Amino acid sequence: MSLIDRAKNILFSPKTEWAKIDAEQGSIMGLFTGYAMILAALPAIGTLVGFALSFGPYRYFGMNYFLVTAVAGYVIGLGILYLMGIIANALAPSFDGAKNDLSAMKMVVYSATPGWIAGFFGFIPGLNILLSLAAFGYSAYLLYLGSQAVMKVPENKAVGYTAVTIIIWIIASFVVMAVIMSILISSIIGTAGLVGAAAYR
Known part of the structure; x- marks a missing residue:
C-alpha cells in the first residue's frame, strides 16, 4: 500500500485500516523509512514555506x-x-494487552499521522493552533483504536492505556521542546554575538 493511501485511510476509515495494519508483516526500520521519516518532514517543509513567505517568527x-x-x-x-x-x-501487559515491538511501533507511528499533517500548516498564525488541537484529539482517538486492534488491549481498558500513553507522550514532548528552545536560543545568541563582533571590526 502506498504512503498516501495509508495516510488517507488511517485518517478517514481508521477502524478498517487498523485491521489491515494488524495483519501486515514488516519491520520497524521499514515502518520508519517508508512512512514516519517521510511524513515527519511535513512540519519542516511547512516551516520552510513560512520562511519563504516571511510568515510568523x-x-x-x-x-x-x-x-x-x-x-x-x-x-x-x-x-x-x-x-x-x-x-x-x-x-x-499492565492493561492486559500483548507485547509486540512491531505492533507498538505501528500504533504510535500511524497515530501520529494527524499531527504531521497539521504541522505542515504551522506557519499560518491562528490556524496552526486550531489544527494542532484537532490533530491532538484525533491522534488520541487513533491511538485508542490502535491499542485494541494491534496491541490487543481489551476495550474496557483501552481508555486507560491510551490516557497513560498520551500523558507520557506529552511529558516527553515538553522535555523535547525545552531542549529545542535551548538549542534555538543558543544559536540565536551565538549568531548575534558574531554579528556584533563583526560590527566592531
Whole structure:
C-alpha cells in the first residue's frame, strides 16, 4: 500500500485500516523509512514555506532559525516517536494487552499521522493552533483504536492505556521542546554575538 493511501485511510476509515495494519508483516526500520521519516518532514517543509513567505517568527530570525528549528524538531521528534513505541509496548501487559515491538511501533507511528499533517500548516498564525488541537484529539482517538486492534488491549481498558500513553507522550514532548528552545536560543545568541563582533571590526 502506498504512503498516501495509508495516510488517507488511517485518517478517514481508521477502524478498517487498523485491521489491515494488524495483519501486515514488516519491520520497524521499514515502518520508519517508508512512512514516519517521510511524513515527519511535513512540519519542516511547512516551516520552510513560512520562511519563504516571511510568515510568523521566521521573518525575524532568518534562515538560522529555520535550520535549527526544522532539523532539531525532525530528528528529536522521530527519536521521541521511537521511544514512545518502546514505552507503549512495555505498558501493554499492565492493561492486559500483548507485547509486540512491531505492533507498538505501528500504533504510535500511524497515530501520529494527524499531527504531521497539521504541522505542515504551522506557519499560518491562528490556524496552526486550531489544527494542532484537532490533530491532538484525533491522534488520541487513533491511538485508542490502535491499542485494541494491534496491541490487543481489551476495550474496557483501552481508555486507560491510551490516557497513560498520551500523558507520557506529552511529558516527553515538553522535555523535547525545552531542549529545542535551548538549542534555538543558543544559536540565536551565538549568531548575534558574531554579528556584533563583526560590527566592531
